[in-house]
Amino acid sequence: MDTATMAQTQVAPRTIRRERRRMKTAWAVMEALVREGVEVIFGVPGGASLPLYDALYDYPQIRHVLVRHEQCAIHMAEGYARATGKPGVCFTTSGPGATNLVTGLTDAMMDSTPLVAITGQVPTFFMGGDAFQEADVIGVTMSITKHNWLVRTPAQAPEAVHMAFRLATDGRPGPTLVDLPRDVLLAEADFILEDPEAFRPSRPRPPFPDERALRQAADLIAQSQRPILYVGGGVIHSGAAPEIRALAEKARIPVATTLMGLGAFPEDHPYALKMLGMHGTVYANFAINFSDLIIAVGARFDDRVTGKLSAFAPHAKVIHIDIDPAEINKNRRADVALIGDAKSILRALLPLVRPPDTEAWWRQIEDWRARYPLRYRQGEDVIKPQFAIQMIYELTKDYRPIVTLDVGQHQMWAAQFFTWTEPRTCITSGGLGTMGFGLPAAVGAQFGRPDRLVININGDGSFQMTFQALITAVEWQLPIKVFIINNQYLGMVRQWQELFYNRRYSAVYLANPDFARMAEAVGAAGIRVERPDQVEPAVRQALAITDRPVVVDIHVDPEENCFPMIPSGMTVFDTMIAPGVKAVP
Amino acid sequence: MPHWLAVTIENSVESLNRVFHLLRQRHLPVGPISMCRTEDPQDLRLLIPVDPARVDPQRVRANLEKLLCVKAVEDWGERPLVIRDMALVKVRAPSEAWVEIAQLAEFYRARIVDVGPETLIVEVTGSAEKVDSCIARLQRFGVVEVTRSGPMAMVRGQAEAAPADRMAEAAA
Numbered sequence: 223m224d225t226a227t228m229a230q231t232q233v234a235p236r237t238i239r240r241e242r243r244r245m246k247t248a249w250a251v252m253e254a255l256v257r258e259g260v261e262v263i264f265g266v267p268g269g270a271s272l273p274l275y276d277a278l279y280d281y282p283q284i285r286h287v288l289v290r291h292e293q294c295a296i297h298m299a300e301g302y303a304r305a306t307g308k309p310g311v312c313f314t315t316s317g318p319g320a321t322n323l324v325t326g327l328t329d330a331m332m333d334s335t336p337l338v339a340i341t342g343q344v345p346t347f348f349m350g351g352d353a354f355q356e357a358d359v360i361g362v363t364m365s366i367t368k369h370n371w372l373v374r375t376p377a378q379a380p381e382a383v384h385m386a387f388r389l390a391t392d393g394r395p396g397p398t399l400v401d402l403p404r405d406v407l408l409a410e411a412d413f414i415l416e417d418p419e420a421f422r423p424s425r426p427r428p429p430f431p432d433e434r435a436l437r438q439a440a441d442l443i444a445q446s447q448r449p450i451l452y453v454g455g456g457v458i459h460s461g462a463a464p465e466i467r468a469l470a471e472k473a474r475i476p477v478a479t480t481l482m483g484l485g486a487f488p489e490d491h492p493y494a495l496k497m498l499g500m501h502g503t504v505y506a507n508f509a510i511n512f513s514d515l516i517i518a519v520g521a522r523f524d525d526r527v528t529g530k531l532s533a534f535a536p537h538a539k540v541i542h543i544d545i546d547p548a549e550i551n552k553n554r555r556a557d558v559a560l561i562g563d564a565k566s567i568l569r570a571l572l573p574l575v576r577p578p579d580t581e582a583w584w585r586q587i588e589d590w591r592a593r594y595p596l597r598y599r600q601g602e603d604v605i606k607p608q609f610a611i612q613m614i615y616e617l618t619k620d621y622r623p624i625v626t627l628d629v630g631q632h633q634m635w636a637a638q639f640f641t642w643t644e645p646r647t648c649i650t651s652g653g654l655g656t657m658g659f660g661l662p663a664a665v666g667a668q669f670g671r672p673d674r675l676v677i678n679i680n681g682d683g684s685f686q687m688t689f690q691a692l693i694t695a696v697e698w699q700l701p702i703k704v705f706i707i708n709n710q711y712l713g714m715v716r717q718w719q720e721l722f723y724n725r726r727y728s729a730v731y732l733a734n735p736d737f738a739r740m741a742e743a744v745g746a747a748g749i750r751v752e753r754p755d756q757v758e759p760a761v762r763q764a765l766a767i768t769d770r771p772v773v774v775d776i777h778v779d780p781e782e783n784c785f786p787m788i789p790s791g792m793t794v795f796d797t798m799i800a801p802g803v804k805a806v807p
Numbered sequence: 808m809p810h811w812l813a814v815t816i817e818n819s820v821e822s823l824n825r826v827f828h829l830l831r832q833r834h835l836p837v838g839p840i841s842m843c844r845t846e847d848p849q850d851l852r853l854l855i856p857v858d859p860a861r862v863d864p865q866r867v868r869a870n871l872e873k874l875l876c877v878k879a880v881e882d883w884g885e886r887p888l889v890i891r892d893m894a895l896v897k898v899r900a901p902s903e904a905w906v907e908i909a910q911l912a913e914f915y916r917a918r919i920v921d922v923g924p925e926t927l928i929v930e931v932t933g934s935a936e937k938v939d940s941c942i943a944r945l946q947r948f949g950v951v952e953v954t955r956s957g958p959m960a961m962v963r964g965q966a967e968a969a970p971a972d973r974m975a976e977a978a979a
Contacts, residue, residue: 364825365832369875389875423875547869 241415247376248277248407250415251340252284254383257418260284260311262302262669264295268315269355271342273407275313287669287698290690292319294662296326297688299337301666304649305624305674307459309336309390310666316342317355320362320401325656327366327397332653333482334459336395338386339367345405346374359401370399376411384421392423394546395459428547431560431567439517439541439558440574446515446539448583449475452498452527455482455652456520456544457564458645463487465568466519473577476587478506480521481637484648489641495587496596499527501634504594504786504797504805509587511535511794512807519543520564523553524653525790533793543567594786594805596638605754607632607707607778611679612639614705617761621675624667626650628660628684630714631784632707636679658687661704665691668700675703675765682708682734689740695771696745703764704746704773706737709780717783721801741773751776809838809856810864811883811960814871818844818851822876826853833870836861841957850878854960859884887963893932893956895920896942899949900927908948915941926951 245253251274255263262285267275278286289295292314299310314320320341330337344353360372368389371382379402386398443449457466463486470477470493477487478498489496495506510516516538521527528534531553542549542556543564550559560567598608611632625640627633627650642648649667651659664678685706695702716730738748747767751760751774764772786805787798797805816822823842830837838856845852857864868880900908908927912919917931931941935958942953 360821361824364828368873425872425875548866548873550869551863551866 248273250413264298265313270316292322297662298666301663302670305667306670320359329654330397336390339399343403368396444576449515450513451477453483454521457486460564462565482652484642488643505590623675626664657684662691737775746771812855813881814853815879897951
């Protein structure tokens with residue numbers, strides 16, 4: 223199928239020459255962006271950022287994608303970054319434009335997504351005086367960026383932009399922000415345009431793990447009887463999926479991935495235990511909790527993985543491989559900490575690894591796997607959400623789609639019922655759980671990967687949080703497929719109210735519009751699905767439409783629950799596989 | 808005895824904001840922080856006491872080192888230090904009490920640095936305990952106001968460069 227229907231503009235070859243030119247700061251900012259290889263910017267113009275947009279007019283090699291809300295712009299930048307590994311870029315104006323980035327910046331910080339936000343600011347001589355559309359963006363975004371820069375003079379601008387790109391991808395990736403006052407953008411000055419590589423943040427870096435630490439880790443692996451690899455999003459950022467596979471195969475170690483790690487290890491591999499955690503597979507959770515050695519790679523022992531921390535995997539030693547020294551001993555004490563890039567560390571570790579005897583351990587795991595598969599029961603009348611998701615998977619898998627998920631029950635079902643095999647194909651909001659992430663992320667992913675089929679699996683609640691992104695997708699004729707798993711509830715909240723709040727359904731019913739007609743109204747295709755036998759033809763019909771986005775509104779069982787579930791703050795011994803039914807190890 | 812982290816940062820309101828913002832944001836349980844100037848007017852040194860029973864000093868350090876405005880973090884936990892605190896203490900002092908206050912100050916090697924119509928200002932320097940004790944003794948005359956620097960510290964006996972320089976060397 224031809225998904226590359228977007229107009230592809232040729233990106234100018236990167237100038238790496240050092241040159242001196244007189245120009246306005248806004249143009250120097252654009253020059254810096256060109257030198258960083260930026261192809262696409264998501265944004266909305268406004269008063270303070272007018273000079274920047276004036277300069278943008280002179281740079282047709284950079285596409286600007288006009289969004290209808292800045293939150294869409296930053297989630298698009300996130301989707302672009304997660305699909306490509308390159309930093310996403312967004313532009314907003316001062317005040318409300320910039321504050322609308324707060325959710326996306328926090329999201330990117332939590333999920334270590336590299337992106338650069340460039341915000342307009344009121345002129346320096348107004349700053350601090352509550353000027354029109356003034357907001358203390360540096361203060362507001364201080365804790366949700368890796369670093370942010372307020373540019374006070376023209377000379378600081380190119381350096382701030384280049385440093386923002388370096389820092390966004392340096393070490394643990396994350397978001398950065400450059401705040402540009404209007405008078406600075408308009409000021410003319412002599413600029414020295416540099417090769418981006420001339421800018422490096424000078425920060426102390428922990429030394430690469432020494433031979434002794436690597437040997438200690440290898441010894442722990444050799445001595446273990448019940449080892450498990452616990453693989454997080456860091457493996458995807460690092461590009462360490464092949465090394466994870468090599469380690470698993472060499473030492474015959476089962477692999478469980480976090481939500482962020484989906485795709486880091488192929489789930490069709492016999493060693494894959496799929497996702498662990500609150501809605502992970504029973505066998506992955508049993509395996510990690512009964513393990514005697516956890517090899518955590520690019521993962522941070524999040525509460526959605528551990529449940530009650532003090533009772534989590536009580537007999538396990540921990541090898542913690544992470545690029546961020548601040549993650550070591552944050553939630554769980556590490557017996558051996560290997561700080562650095564996962565790929566390099568695994569490469570250094572692999573030759574030292576001696577396979578432990580895991581025969582008995584595998585027998586135990588296979589017993590759990592046989593007893594507790596993921597399951598649901600599809601009847602004749604009502605569509606089960608798991609059935610719809612499985613059908614979407616089966617009918618699209620040959621395209622190797624990039625899939626963005628929003629947040630809620632559909633996200634967990636998709637995590638469970640897709641077979642994830644490739645890094646950067648599952649893009650979702652993990653740490654922050656940002657409803658509204660999925661649709662704009664799909665738009666961003668499609669801009670980053672015009673060659674790939676991009677699917678968004680959404681919920682009816684979350685779809686309505688950033689629906690405007692569909693308008694942008696129509697404008698650019700992006701052939702993304704949006705599947706709304708529509709249960710007319712804020713489903714995950716309803717599930718918790720059912721299970722833990724005596725079925726007191728408070729503020730969870732959604733009086734929804736007709737999503738198919740809504741899609742048609744903005745120029746996308748809309749398909750409504752209400753019976754199980756309609757699912758397959760609808761998915762096929764959606765795949766056949768390649769000149770615009772398609773929204774498939776799938777009406778599913780409103781009260782289906784997402785299981786397995788380890789209730790918040792509980793342990794693996796509290797795993798529910800149905801209401802009132804617990805899994806037994 | 809607290810575990811000290813000596814943190815050298817850029818001397819600016821913005822970098823102070825970043826450091827305090829981070830400590831608050833991460834809920835890192837650190838003790839009262841004192842702030843000193845250094846041989847370089849561009850630098851500020853923060854002394855951050857950490858209780859290892861409550862938080863791993865290494866974690867505090869790793870978080871601080873993420874900030875670009877942080878030039879160096881030194882863990883002074885186990886090192887021998889000279890620690891000095893300084894206080895200015897304004898004491899209510901009718902002239903008949905002057906001699907007695909001067910004798911007390913002498914005992915603490917403190918100095919009377921201002922004489923007003925109804926008050927004296929006593930300057931006292933030393934360990935935190937000595938300064939505490941001096942202030943406590945002055946209470947009976949009536950202490951009007953106290954300002955204190957909080958502890959300043961330096962590692963005893965080392966002839967190496969200051970932490971920021973060493974860190975710059977390591978980075979180069």
